[in-house]
Amino acid sequence: MKEYRILPDCEMQEQKEYIEKVRAYNENLVLESGSKRYAFVQTFGCQQNEADSEKIAGMCQAMGYEICHEPALADIIMVNTCAVREHAEKRALSIIGQYKHLKAAKPDMLIGVCGCMVTQEHRKDTIKHSYPYVDFVLGTSSLHRLPQLIFDKMKKGKRLYCPEEKEYLVAEGLPIYRESSYRAWVSIMYGCNNFCTYCIVPYVRGRERSRRPEDIIAEVRDLVEKGYKDITLLGQNVNSYGKDAKGGEIYDFADLLSDIDKIEGDYYIRFMTSHPKDASKKLIDVIASSKHIAHQFHLPMQSGSDKVLKEMNRHYDRAKYLDTVDYMREKIPDITISSDIIVGFPGESEEDFCGTIEMLERVRFDMTYSFIYSPRKDTPAAAMECQIPDDIKGERFNRLLEVQNAIALEKNKPLEGKIIKVLCDGPSKNDESVYSGRTEGNKIVLFDGNESDIGKFVSLKITRAETFALYGEKI
Ligand code: 5AD
Ligand code: SF4
DSSP states (O other): OOOEEEOOHHHHHHHHHHHHHHHHHHHHHHHHHSSOOEEEEEEOSSHHHHHHHHHHHHHHHHTTOEEOSOGGGOSEEEEEEOOSSHHHHHHHHHHHHHHHHHHHHOTTOEEEEEESGGGSHHHHHHHHHHOTTOOEEEOGGGGGGHHHHHHHHHHHOSOEEOOOOSSEEEOOOOOOOOSOSSEEEEEOEEOOOOOOTTOOHHHHHOSOEEOOHHHHHHHHHHHHHTTOOEEEEEOTTGGGTTTTOOSSOOOOHHHHHHHHTTSOSSOEEEEEOOOGGGOOHHHHHHHHTOSSBOSEEEOOOBOSOHHHHHHTTOSOOHHHHHHHHHHHHHHOTTOEEEEEEEEOOTTOOHHHHHHHHHHHHHHOOSEEEEEEOOOOTTSGGGGOSOOOOHHHHHHHHHHHHHHHHHHHHHHHGGGTTOEEEEEEEEEOSSOTTSEEEEETTOOEEEEOOOGGGTTSEEEEEEEEEOSSOEEEEEO
């Protein structure tokens, strides 16, 4: 098995030197042409990818590129891909396909593809053979090598495929370009050891490795001092944080949360994602007695059938899941609970599916993120017999949504008339005439805001509750 280690300062220093070399190169080009150099980073997939993209953009900025949101303007385009479902891969490949025309119009433009999709060998080959205008490819383990890769590409000109690292690394101190000035991601660990049978993540992100508590706490403290209000701690399985420590007493996720909570300020801490097998009472007690940890828990259930959970290699059953939820509600009565559900896992019978519906009705999640099972190459579930036909998967998915939507509406209705604290994000993406924000439980609220509310907590009276959003007015 590959070892893991924190990248030593000397290796980080090497990358910093590449950053400086590319920066000097870009500065020369700016002097010659009189126009700025731009980088565009496109992200697919989960919050971990969003966080990685902020590091990619941070490195690009340090190398002398301005970050832009318009691919046609860019001198470098980085596509950060996802592999968790086939749909995400298809979308990324289609976008990379569209960039061919941009590159034809601007031959000096660099196009790099990184992230989970191209950490799989067969997808590296797809890019190699079918997308010849892509300049370089780097997998998740070598993100910190971006400056070196860009420098080599500029010098040598030929296409580059960064080999995967021999070890799993934790790279500290990469520059970060944060998209928001009040919401932030903080990765606390990387990788996953769980090997759920449907999931590609352990194959593309390696084994669990936790950052040092002092590095995480310093990053959160700095964000709070800069005025960040909503900070999400990220990891594929945050509640196994610290369990990879070699020897000595384990400093676990609950210990980390309780130390972060001591940081003074007006902010929320959230975290995702948690695994039900590791959601301990100690963790729930820490949240219950904390000052800053949002009363919100994302606890992917995936299925409500014990048989399917076993086939998924999830290491909990319905009873254990319900015990955890009941304990959360006992200790934190106003907690918002959300979940991920997979429909149509191989061998899922009508009875198994009804078990999932039954659990939705028993637990009454505030929200769920539901997915149709997508076979992933080389995962055990993809080779299982009894793959479920698409029409049955689709039909079950719709039934699940119908049940969950009714529950979500019933959960939201009692909020009508209540006064709620909301962090304002700005004009709503769907309707610019109203402002949008999120509650402590991460529910969307639309209200009569203005520009000065952006990035601030506002108090709202909820006037109407719908399935996917609440409506409020300022008081
Ligand atoms: N097919 C469908 N959904 C999947 N997920 C992970 N792998 C797959 C797959 N192969 C879902 C799980 C996970 C979420 C991030 O994506 O529900 O919690
Ligand atoms: Fe995938 Fe399971 Fe790990 Fe989550 S816990 S990333 S679903 S293997």
